[in-house]
Amino acid sequence: MQIDLRTVAIEPQRNAFDHLVRRFGDKPASRYQEGSYDIQAAENLHYRPTWDPDQALYDERITRIVMKDWYALKDPRQFYYSTYTLTRARQQDTTEANFAFVESRGLAAMMVPDLAATALKVLMPLRHAAWGANQNNTFICGYGYATVFTQPCMYHAMDNLGIAQYLSRLGLLLGDTEALEEGKRAWLNDAAWQPLRRYVEDCMVVRDPFELFVAQNVALDGLLYPLVYGRVVDDDFSVKGGSAVAMLTQFMTDWFDETRKWVDAVLKVVAAESDDNRTQLRQWIADWNCRAAAAMVPVIEIALGVEADEAVAEQVEAFKARIRKTGIDL
Amino acid sequence: MDMKATKKKLGMKERYRALTRDLGWEPSYQDKDAIFPYASYEGIKVHDWDKWEDPFRLTMDAYWKYQAEKERKFYAIIDAHAQNNGHLNITDARYLSALKIFLQAISPGEYAAHKGFARAGREFPGVGTQVACQMQAIDELRHAQTQIHAMSNYNRYYDGFHAFADARDRIWYTSVARSFFDDAMSAGPFEFMIAIGFSFEYVLTNLLFVPFMSGAAYNGDMATVTFGFSAQSDEARHMTLGLECIKFMLEQDPDNLPIVQAWIDKWFWRGFRVLGLVSTMMDYMLPKRVMSWREAWDIYGVENGGALFKDLARYGIRPPKGWDDAEKAIDHMSHQFMLGLYQWSFGTSFHSWIPSDEDMDWLSAKYPDTFDKYYRPRWAHIRKLKAAGTPFKNYGLARLCQCCQLPSVFTEPDDPTLTCHRETVYKGEKYQFCSDGCMDIFNNEPEKYIQSWLPMPALFSELGGDVGAWMNWVSLRDGVDNGDYDGSTDQQHFNEWRGLATSNL
Ligand SMILES: [Fe+2]
Ligand SMILES: [Fe+2]
Ligand SMILES: [Zn+2]
Numbered sequence: 001m002q003i004d005l006r007t008v009a010i011e012p013q014r015n016a017f018d019h020l021v022r023r024f025g026d027k028p029a030s031r032y033q034e035g036s037y038d039i040q041a042a043e044n045l046h047y048r049p050t051w052d053p054d055q056a057l058y059d060e061r062i063t064r065i066v067m068k069d070w071y072a073l074k075d076p077r078q079f080y081y082s083t084y085t086l087t088r089a090r091q092q093d094t095t096e097a098n099f100a101f102v103e104s105r106g107l108a109a110m111m112v113p114d115l116a117a118t119a120l121k122v123l124m125p126l127r128h129a130a131w132g133a134n135q136n137n138t139f140i141c142g143y144g145y146a147t148v149f150t151q152p153c154m155y156h157a158m159d160n161l162g163i164a165q166y167l168s169r170l171g172l173l174l175g176d177t178e179a180l181e182e183g184k185r186a187w188l189n190d191a192a193w194q195p196l197r198r199y200v201e202d203c204m205v206v207r208d209p210f211e212l213f214v215a216q217n218v219a220l221d222g223l224l225y226p227l228v229y230g231r232v233v234d235d236d237f238s239v240k241g242g243s244a245v246a247m248l249t250q251f252m253t254d255w256f257d258e259t260r261k262w263v264d265a266v267l268k269v270v271a272a273e274s275d276d277n278r279t280q281l282r283q284w285i286a287d288w289n290c291r292a293a294a295a296m297v298p299v300i301e302i303a304l305g306v307e308a309d310e311a312v313a314e315q316v317e318a319f320k321a322r323i324r325k326t327g328i329d330l
Numbered sequence: 331m332d333m334k335a336t337k338k339k340l341g342m343k344e345r346y347r348a349l350t351r352d353l354g355w356e357p358s359y360q361d362k363d364a365i366f367p368y369a370s371y372e373g374i375k376v377h378d379w380d381k382w383e384d385p386f387r388l389t390m391d392a393y394w395k396y397q398a399e400k401e402r403k404f405y406a407i408i409d410a411h412a413q414n415n416g417h418l419n420i421t422d423a424r425y426l427s428a429l430k431i432f433l434q435a436i437s438p439g440e441y442a443a444h445k446g447f448a449r450a451g452r453e454f455p456g457v458g459t460q461v462a463c464q465m466q467a468i469d470e471l472r473h474a475q476t477q478i479h480a481m482s483n484y485n486r487y488y489d490g491f492h493a494f495a496d497a498r499d500r501i502w503y504t505s506v507a508r509s510f511f512d513d514a515m516s517a518g519p520f521e522f523m524i525a526i527g528f529s530f531e532y533v534l535t536n537l538l539f540v541p542f543m544s545g546a547a548y549n550g551d552m553a554t555v556t557f558g559f560s561a562q563s564d565e566a567r568h569m570t571l572g573l574e575c576i577k578f579m580l581e582q583d584p585d586n587l588p589i590v591q592a593w594i595d596k597w598f599w600r601g602f603r604v605l606g607l608v609s610t611m612m613d614y615m616l617p618k619r620v621m622s623w624r625e626a627w628d629i630y631g632v633e634n635g636g637a638l639f640k641d642l643a644r645y646g647i648r649p650p651k652g653w654d655d656a657e658k659a660i661d662h663m664s665h666q667f668m669l670g671l672y673q674w675s676f677g678t679s680f681h682s683w684i685p686s687d688e689d690m691d692w693l694s695a696k697y698p699d700t701f702d703k704y705y706r707p708r709w710a711h712i713r714k715l716k717a718a719g720t721p722f723k724n725y726g727l728a729r730l731c732q733c734c735q736l737p738s739v740f741t742e743p744d745d746p747t748l749t750c751h752r753e754t755v756y757k758g759e760k761y762q763f764c765s766d767g768c769m770d771i772f773n774n775e776p777e778k779y780i781q782s783w784l785p786m787p788a789l790f791s792e793l794g795g796d797v798g799a800w801m802n803w804v805s806l807r808d809g810v811d812n813g814d815y816d817g818s819t820d821q822q823h824f825n826e827w828r829g830l831a832t833s834n835l
Contacts, residue, residue, distance in 0.1 A: 008830045010415060012486040013823070018805055019495040034482055035475035039441050043499040044783040046512040051368040057515055058445075081472040082401040089398030092391050131353035135452060138464055142448035147441075154448060154468050161461065162390035165349045172348065176337050180348055188355060201359040 023071070035080035036147045037071055060145045063210040064280050067273055070146030076265045077152075077258070084155045088162070091251055095166065098247040099173070107244035108174050115242045120175050122232060122302050123167055123249075124183020125193050129224070130164035132200035133157075136216040144209040152262055156217065159259070163252055170248045192302060195295035210270070211284055217263050219288035222319050223296050223312070225256035231311050232303045260322075267326040282328050289319065289330070346387040351380075354457040366455040372518040374590075375583035379456030382578055385570035388465065397472070404476060404560045411553045412483040418831050419550040421617040423488065423824035424815050428545065428611040429481060429554065430490040430680035434497040435507040435607065436538070437477040442511035443526050444470035453519045459578075462571045469564040476560060480553040487827075488820050490679045493805030497679050500804045502785035503607070503671075505735040509782060510604050514597075516778070520579060521593050527572025529597035532638065535565055536630040537605055541612050544620040573638075580645040587646050596774070598650030599767035602659075603734035609664035610671065613693065614685065622696035623664045631656075652767040658743040661697050665705040670739040672712065672814075673724040676797070679806050681815035684713050704746055721814070725797065730784050732761040733768035740764050756780060 015021065016029040019038040045057045055062050060070060067073075079087070102108055108116065137157035144150040171179040187193050199220065206212045229252045237245050246253075271278045293316050301308040320330040340348065357365055369376075410416070420426070447467035451460050485491035498504050514525035543558030579586045609623035639649045672682045685693065690709065693701045715722045729738045729751075742748045752763040756776045763769040772779045793799045801808050815821055 006831050008415065008827070010487065010827050010830070013488070014486060014492060017482070017485060017491070017495065018493045029482075031475075031479055034478050038495045039438070039474060039478070040445070041438060041442065041499055041508060041512075044505075044785070044788070046505075046509045046783050047516040047778050047781045049516045050778065051371065051516075051518055057512055081468070081475050082405060085394055085398045085401055088390075088394040092394050096391070127353055128355055131457075134353075134464075135460075138448055138452040138460075138467070141467070142445060142452055150445075150448075151471060154444075154464075154471060157451075157464060158390060158393075158468055161350075161353075161464070162394070164353050165389050165391065168349045168352075172337070172340070177340070177344075177348060180352065184352070184355065188358075198359040201357045201365070204357070204365045205360050 030078070031082070032075075032078040032080050036075075036151060039147050040145075040150075058145060059143075062143060063145075063208045065210040065270055065277055067270065067277075071148050072269050072273075073146065073149040073266050074269075075148060075152045075262050077262055079152055079155055081151075088159070091254065095251045098250055099169065102244045102247055103173065107247075111174075111242050111244060112240065115237060115240050116174050118303055119233075119237060119242060119245045120171060120179045120183065121186070122228065122299065123245075124171050124175075124179055125187035125190075125196075125299075126224075126228065127164045127167045127171070127180070127183060128187045129196060129200055130160050130167065132203065133216055133221070134160035134164065136203050136206075136212050139207075140209045140213050143207070144213075149266065153213070156259065159255060163255070166248070166251055170245075173248070174245075192298040195291075196299060199291055199295045213266070214281065214284040215288045217259075218267065218323075219285060219292045220295075221256070222260070222263075222322070223289070223292050223315055225252065226318070227296055227300055227311065227315050229253045229256065231315065232300065236303060264322070264326050267323070267328065271327040278328055282330065285323060285328065286330060289316065342387060346384060346389070349389050350387075350461055351384075351457050362455065366453060368453045368518055369455050372520050372589070374520045374579055374586050376456075376579075377582055379454075379459070381581065382456050382458040383574060384458050385462060385574040386567050388567075393465065400560050400563070401472075404556055405479075407556045408480050408483070408553050411556075415827075415831065416552055417484055417487055418824075418828050419552065421549040423818075423820040424615065424617050424681065424683060425549045425551065426484060426488055426490070426820065427680040427682065427815070428542070428615040429484060429551070430494075431503075431607060431611065432542070432554075433477065433481050433491055433494045434501070434679065435504045437474050437481075437494070438498040438504070439507050439511045439530075440470050440474040440477065442508070442515060443530070444468075444474060446511070446515045446522055446526060449515070450519045450522055459575070462574075466564075466568050466571060469568070472564070473557075473561050476557045480557045483553065487823065489807070489818070490681070490811045490820070493679065493811075496805040500785070501679060501806070502677065502730070502735075502789075505730075505783070505785050506607065507604055509735045510600055513600065513778075520589075523572065523575040524590065524593040525597045525600070527568070527575050528594065529601040531565065531568045531572045533598060533601045533631075533635065534604065535569065536634060537626055538608050539565065540630060541620055541623075541626045542608070545612065545616045548618045548620050549616055576642070576647075577645070580642075580647070591647060592774070594647065595651040596771050598656075599652040599765075599771065600734065602652065602656050603731075603736055603764075603768070606663055606667050606736055606740075609660075610667045613664035613696070614668045614682075614689075619692065624660050624696060627660050631660075651770070652765075655743045655765065655767060659740065661700040662704070662741060662746055665693070665697070665701065666739045666741065667736075669705070669708055669712075670737055673722055674737075675813050676723060676725065676808070677800075677806070677812065679804070679811045681813065681818050681820065683815040684716065685709060700746065716814075729762055730786050731764035731768050732779055732782055732784070733763060733771050734765075735782070735784070736764055738762065738764045 015027050020029040020033055023037060024033060040058055049055060049057060134157045137153045137160055141150045141153040141157060144153060168180060171183065187197060203212060203215045206215060229249050233249050234246050234253065267281065271281055293312055297308055297312050300311055304311055323330050444467050447463045447470060451463035451467050454460050454463065481491060498508065514522050517525060539558055543555055546554035546558065576590065579590050612623045612626060671678060675682045690706055712722045731738060738749060738751055740750050742750045750765055752766060752769040754761050754769055754772060761772060763772065789795065789800045793803065806812055810819055
């Protein structure tokens with residue numbers, strides 16, 4: 001039924017849903033707030049999980065981190081489904097244009113063959129590392145507590161999958177299916193990749209959602225992205241005439257810049273909550289960072305040779321400085 | 331040199347394989363069972379995850395693009411709806427009861443599905459299955475959010491929406507839907523897929539969304555129509571996934587058949603009970619009706635469900651055990667449930683009402699064998715009481731089914747004059763049920779269902795039966811959110827505002 005309505009001013013009866021008024025005061029709420037706060041069931045849950053009767057269906061106590069209110073872990077990007085997909089769709093347009101540019105000008109073929117080979121050697125096994133990251137973020141979303149913390153992890157997981165797929169397309173463009181096969185073989189067998197693969201597999205058995213957040217999103221990605229996509233691809237490859245690769249991995253560079261702001265915001269709030277949290281975070285970050293650094297050296301060596309040690313050491317320093325800004329001394 | 335010429339042309343399937351399925355690997359530093367600890371305890375045997383057929387081959391680039399397009403349209407429409415007082419286009423404010431129930435009981439289910447699929451998207455040891463589940467996980471989050479956003483504007487003008495988050499966890503009738511989702515999430519990954527992928531997406535979605543969205547369109551609710559249509563292509567993917575999952579289990583090992591059949595029996599009945607709410611919405615709560623619950627059941631239940639089970643028969647699957655009892659209940663359930671809601675309307679955060687003469691004539695026409703015989707006389711009696719100034723109210727303790735959580739208002743399958751009531755004793759405790767279907771579900775897993783949180787006994791044990799304290803606890807404002815629509819603030823406001831917007835003054 002469609003009737004002709006005159007425009008009339010009607011006084012709203014209330015500003016927002018009760019739970020948002022309790023949190024933010026009696027004023028209109030944003031769509032981020034409506035889509036993120038208190039939308040996970042919290043009380044009177046019916047049954048214990050048959051897969052682990054020791055935990056509740058939504059359980060704050062399956063991590064060693066203790067928060068009075070997990071909804072304090074606000075995402076500074078204020079991503080809810082809509083803003084997230086719109087942002088990624090825009091980036092996808094750019095990525096598509098970059099792929100088309102490289103393809104149409106034959107830029108891949110114009111690269112020195114050695115460089116193209118090195119690029120594939122470094123990047124193809126990372127398809128699998130990105131898949132591991134997808135598994136881990138899906139886990140954090142599934143078992144973590146409170147939508148403000150878990151929804152960005154779902155977005156992160158889908159991003160990880162997207163990155164694995166962009167890398168696959170890059171491989172098909174610069175090499176062919178053989179490039180992907182060779183990358184998988186190296187991931188499974190070559191000595192250079194075994195510390196990283198062990199790191200990823202070890203993460204997959206961590207069932208504390210917040211420790212997993214630290215291991216994957218803080219410690220590993222905090223070194224891998226700036227080292228591989230910054231130091232190796234953007235700096236080293238570009239100087240050697242491989243800026244086509246940088247174009248094809250622009251998404252990864254931009255993505256890391258964007259997402260680390262969210263990761264840092266989460267760390268900052270958790271660390272500020274209590275000394276216990278801060279101590280726990282320091283210990284987790286120190287342990288996992290140490291392992292991540294060791295795992296990255298042989299990978300970076302593929303591109304930088306003897307300079308790898310120094311490059312990784314520099315990045316570890318930068319990483320520590322970054323973490324210190326969140327209130328955690330390393 | 332043209333490198334493209336030397337490249338292999340990948341077909342859709344190989345390309346998808348390269349971009350997705352090939353990403354996984356056999357772990358060697360950790361045991362596979364440690365990585366996927368919940369994959370085997372339900373007894374489902376899978377010999378080869380590679381046999382999984384991807385129900386749709388969607389890569390992230392296409393997903394972002396396609397979904398963003400839909401999101402843009404959706405928010406443009408609901409923004410305009412809010413700006414132009416689109417709520418005044420609805421037939422009348424009685425219609426909103428259906429939306430209030432939806433927001434309190436169904437949207438939280440979308441969120442639960444989101445969490446459950448995130449877990450399934452991690453726990454299945456096959457990449458194809460994982461990715462399909464992950465996409466559904468993010469879609470279901472979308473549904474929860476678009477629904478809240480679409481209804482947010484109604485909340486600014488009408489009662490009953492404001493405390494949906496409190497109602498979700500505390501009020502009695504939402505427990506029907508939430509126990510359904512809690513039940514699914516507390517099961518293992520395979521049963522979860524039958525519960526949500528099959529029962530919710532296949533059996534419920536058509537019966538819930540199609541009539542609900544047409545009801546919204548008929549009643550001028552553009553906001554709801556928009557989220558419904560926007561979700562449709564997601565739901566098509568979800569249904570394909572549910573079906574693929576059942577077939578995969580059945581094809582992997584003959585030992586899986588009895589397990590899957592038992593889940594189908596259970597989840598059909600579980601789903602059917604949730605539909606009690608929907609039947610009432612369709613037959614009573616839409617000022618302008620689309621079709622009766624009976625008609626919807628004939629199309630989406632009998633026809634579509636029949637086709638589905640015919641398709642599954644080649645695997646040895648038979649129609650669910652409760653199918654005949656369901657068929658017998660169709661002509662009764664909406665009336666029985668609405669009569670219940672009306673007498674307990676002091677405790678609902680939405681309005682109910684006595685059907686008008688016109689409503690009752692429609693109901694007799696749609697339910698020629700049952701309405702005039704069993705239900706019109708009861709409404710006539712209730713109407714007389716109201717006219718006499720002694721409206722019918724039941725503050726008594728509703729006996730809730732230990733399994734489906736509905737009050738026992740349903741009758742025996744073969745005797746519509748006799749309330750159906752079943753009882754079982756387990757470890758010295760008595761448990762009550764609304765039907766054989768619910769009692770069977772309990773008997774198969776008593777240790778699970780003795781944990782059910784029953785909202786009515788909770789009122790008595792925790793709040794000492796103090797109805798006022800209970801209302802505070804569920805954030806229900808007495809005399810505003812609840813009771814008869816006739817005389818409610820919603821009614822007054824709607825008539826006044828609509829008068830303003832349509833008069834020439
Ligand atoms: Fe949904
Ligand atoms: Fe769905
Ligand atoms: Zn029942």
